[in-house]
Structure formats: C-alpha cells, structure tokens
Amino acid sequence: MTQPKEIFVLTDRCVGCRTCTIACAVAHSTSKTLFGAVAETPRPKSRIYVEWAAPAHKVPMVCRHCEDAPCMHACISGAIRRTDDGVVITDTDKCIGCWTCVMVCPYGMIGRDLERHKAYRCDRCPDRDIPACVAACPTGALVYQTVPAYAADVRRHASGEMVKGKGS
Amino acid sequence: MDSAEAYVIVGGSAAGMAAAQAIRERDPAAGITVLSEEADAPYFRPLIPYLVSGRKQAREMTLAGSGPYTGRDIQVWTEARVTAVDCKGQRVTLADGRQLGYGKVLFATGSRPFLPPEIKGTDTEGxxxxxxxxxxxxxxxxxxxxxxxxxxxxxxxxxxxxxxxxxxxxxxxxxxxxxxxxxxxxxxxxxxxxxxxxxxxxxxxxxxxxxxxxxxxxxxxxxxxxxxxxxxxxxxxxxxxGVRPNVDFLAGSGIRIGEGIVADRFTACNQPNTFAAGDVAVTHEPVSGRPIMTALWTNAVEMGRCAGFNMAGLPTAYTGTFGILNATQVADMPFVAMGTVHTEGVDLEIHRHASAEAYRKLVFDTDGKHLVGAVLVGDITNAGIYRYLIREKRDITTVKRQIVNHQLHYGHLLPI
CATH class of the missing domain: 3.50.50.60 (FAD/NAD(P)-binding domain)
Structure with missing residues (x-):
C-alpha cells in the first residue's frame, strides 16, 4: 500500500461558507449536479459538517478513517471495512441501521439516513482524484495530502516564520 | 497429543474471531486454530433474527470476508467442543477425544441462554x-x-x-x-x-x-x-x-472462575499462557471500577482484539467497558443507553428533556463536572462523543451547556 492521502483541516482558514457540504452532497447524489441534487428524494446528504464553536471558530469535520477504527470493529453486521487505499467504508447493503457505529464514533462523523434506514459516512470520493469537499473549498481550509508531504509543508512554513522572527 | 498449535482459541464468535484477526495482524506466520462447538462457520450472531424474519440468508451472515475479518490463514474447526483444559501440559481435549496442544490459549466460549428453573416445560418443542x-x-x-x-x-x-x-x-x-x-x-x-x-x-x-x-x-x-x-x-x-457464561469445561483446570473467568487488565488468566475475553470473562466498569460481565458483540470484539494483541506479544491494557452500552432501533425508535442509566434513588445530577419525538436523559456525577451516563431516544446524533466523554472521565464544565441541550459536537472539544 502506498502512503494514502488524508484530508487535513485548517480551522483558521475556514470562513463557514459550507461550500464543502454542498459539494459533498452533490458528489453523493444520483444526478451529480447541483440542480439535479436539490430536486432529488431522498435529499442527497453531506458527509462533511461545518460546526461553530465559541467565540468565532468554524470547524469543518469529516471522517478521519481512524487507524484502529472503532466503528469498523464495533459494527455488528460486518458492513464496515477498510479498502486497500486505507479508506474506511460502509457497505450500505450490509448495514442494518442498528446505529452502533454512531454510538462509538468519538468524532460524531457517522450520519443516519432515516429514509433508507442506513448509516452513511465519508468515502473519500473513490471516483475522483481529489475529494469533492477539498476541490470545492474556496479558502484552502481543506488539504488533501499524504502525511509526510503535509508535515513537510508545515515544517517549511514554520522554518520561514522562524527566519522572519529573527529579523534577518 | 494429536497436534499442537501456537495459538488456540476456544470459541468462534465475536471475541474469539476478533482475537484471531488481531493475532494475524501482529504475527503473519504463526498457526492459529479456532475451536467452535457450533456446526456453522463463524457468523455475525446479532444478525440471526434476520434469518427468522426471512430478511437475510445464513450465507449473508458469514464472518470471514466481511468487515475487518479476512479469515486469512485462520483454521476453524467446527463442531469442536472443548471439554477439558490441561494448563500444565498446555493442551485442550475435545468432546470426541482429540487433543490439541497450545502455545497460548484464549477462552472465548461466550454465554448461553438462562432458562429459569421455576418455569415448567421449557423443554417442550417450540x-x-x-x-x-x-x-x-x-x-x-x-x-x-x-x-x-x-x-x-x-x-x-x-x-x-x-x-x-x-x-x-x-x-x-x-x-x-x-x-x-x-x-x-x-x-x-x-x-x-x-x-x-x-x-x-x-x-x-x-x-x-x-x-x-x-x-x-x-x-x-x-x-x-x-x-x-x-x-x-x-x-x-x-x-x-439473560445469559450465563460457559465455564463448565474449565472445571479442574486451575483457571480462576468468579462469576465468569477472571482476567487481569491485560486479559490474562491466572495460569501461564491463558487468556480470556468476551461474554465469558469478568471485566471492570471504567467509571466505578466495579467488576461486571456483559453480553454484547461490540464489547466482546473490543476485548477479543485486546486479548489477541496481548497473546501476540503486544501488551495492551483492556480499558474495561460500560455495563450498559447499547445502540439500536426498535420499531421506528432509535435509542442509545450507556454508562450509569439507572438513577432512581441515586444522588446524581440528572438532566431530562422530553418532546413528542425525542427523549434524553444526561447523568452527571454529584459535583456536576463529569458525564457518567446517557439515554438518548429518538435523536441519537453524536452519541459517540458522549461515550468518549464518559469513558475518558473528561471534565465537561466548559461544554456542559452544549451537552444538556444536546448540541455538542467535536469542535467544542478542540483546543482552539
């Protein structure tokens, strides 16, 4: 397995526009278009959430595809597995809507589709090169990178700040 | 002795198979044999009501190949009931007389239904x-x-x-x-x-x-x-x-039995190279530290995985589990109950909120700084975050209002 890419969240860049949530819902709709998606029943659902935390923080949140994913081990019907790309996915056919995954996810990232009686969650957009939420974010608050590449960016940025701080 | 295996697992349900999988993740080569007394290959036990309703076929419930269970290189003997364990000779004996030696053994024999003796005629057909x-x-x-x-x-x-x-x-x-x-x-x-x-x-x-x-x-x-x-x-x-733990096969083995098999924090029993997990094991409740037994797939998997890691040489402490930890939906009503939920006559801080569609009860300890239990009916959004707070005994003072109003999200817990 090559180093998988993760979705990193830069909370200080998020302005709370929720473009990501719309892009996610459209990407998971039948029509794959905004105009088609708003007319669909059941309404296409976003797998990414933008919450507000005092005093003025906007926090985009999406499934972390945890290394030792609690949802996957807790699932009582074998519906949750990890793909070869490291993405934890829910097999809708196998899901029985018992909500055990909802009970064990410490991030609250698993949604309940009440019309279909199935759990749903981020699937990292398997058919796209870049997940829809990341591609849509206008402020760069979502970054799709491998961990080493992201860490290298952070180091580069930090070293630049350190140099600036010395006034050289 | 007929043969021997590095890892022998007695019981082929949640705890046993989770342990087998965990061992395989840590140790790609060692032999693992699971002994199951049932005739069916391991399956997702919670799904069996769907066979009764006709919504699923038995083959759709098979464990191997579903979820995290690869079933790769894990030998499963079905109709293999263990009747005795020799801890000194490190071997188990099956009902048919076969013997199997072990390097390490896990007891994950689960539980069986309790049939109240005061009810007459429980052996009637039907x-x-x-x-x-x-x-x-x-x-x-x-x-x-x-x-x-x-x-x-x-x-x-x-x-x-x-x-x-x-x-x-x-x-x-x-x-x-x-x-x-x-x-x-x-x-x-x-x-x-x-x-x-x-x-x-x-x-x-x-x-x-x-x-x-x-x-x-x-x-x-x-x-x-x-x-x-x-x-x-x-x-x-x-x-x-209710159910009772299957411990009869351990009579005379020297394995310490309380209400069930007594396991330490690292899921080990009192004899060398023996471990226990799942319904059959006595564990402890994380909030009170009291010994408890549960009969829940999710708990059994968690403890089984932990035992598997310990057996494979990765010391992993089992953090215990809530005596009550249930999510499900009955009829059209989803609900979650976890931690301390029986609050009659107990000195705890309780917040209730009821509407026509939803009910919630949030239970805090007497000083009001820690969440110790929750019942959510109808709206179970973000239940996992509450479980996390209870389990980690987090000081919830700064987010108490959000908890009581059921508006808590993970962003509230971030250090931003």
Missing amino acids: VFALRTLADARRMAKRAETTRRAVMLGGGLLNLKAAFALLERGIRVTLVVFSPEVLSQLMNPSDALLIRHALDRAGLEIRTGTAARQIVGDESGVCAVGLDNGDEIACQMVCIGK
Missing part, C-alpha cells in the same frame, strides 16, 4: 432461546406453523426476535416481569417513547407478570400459563431471560 444460527433455523421452521408466539422477557434480544416474528405476520405477546420493557437498559420513565413505538408496531405487552408453565401437546407448545392465572394459547415460546 420453546426457543434464540442464541445460535441453528436455533434461528429451527425457529424459522416452527414460525411457518405459528399463528401466535409468546416472548418471555423484555430485553433487547427478545424484542428483536419479537419483531422478526411480527414481520412474518405472527401475533406476538411479550410477557415482562418488570414494570416496563428494557428495564436493564433504562428506568421505566425513560422507556416511554420506546413503549409507544412498540405499541404502534402491534406488539402486545403484558408487564408485571411472569410465566409459570409452558403447556404442550403432541404438536409441541400450545399455551403459556402466567402467575396471574391467565393462559395464553400459542404455538411458540421464546425465552430471553
């Missing part, structure tokens, strides 16, 4: 305690000629079985000795919405009464006699009165 896939098959067969069924016990397992029968168009009566259904999981007043949902779904419920005897004729069950003198004519009885 009386079930739904536990195995084989039970489910027999129950599905009997359901073909059943017009009315009586369920004894108001726990979750019996409710699921009841709904499987209702789906088949069978008239179902639930007989509960407690004042309300799900009394293990919540106070009667917390169960109000669930009770309404059950009533709407067409389940007949008789509370405050117990069965005395099961009456049978040549066709099997024909009636259940209650302690109030009533008799309910029926063709099927299902008993859901």
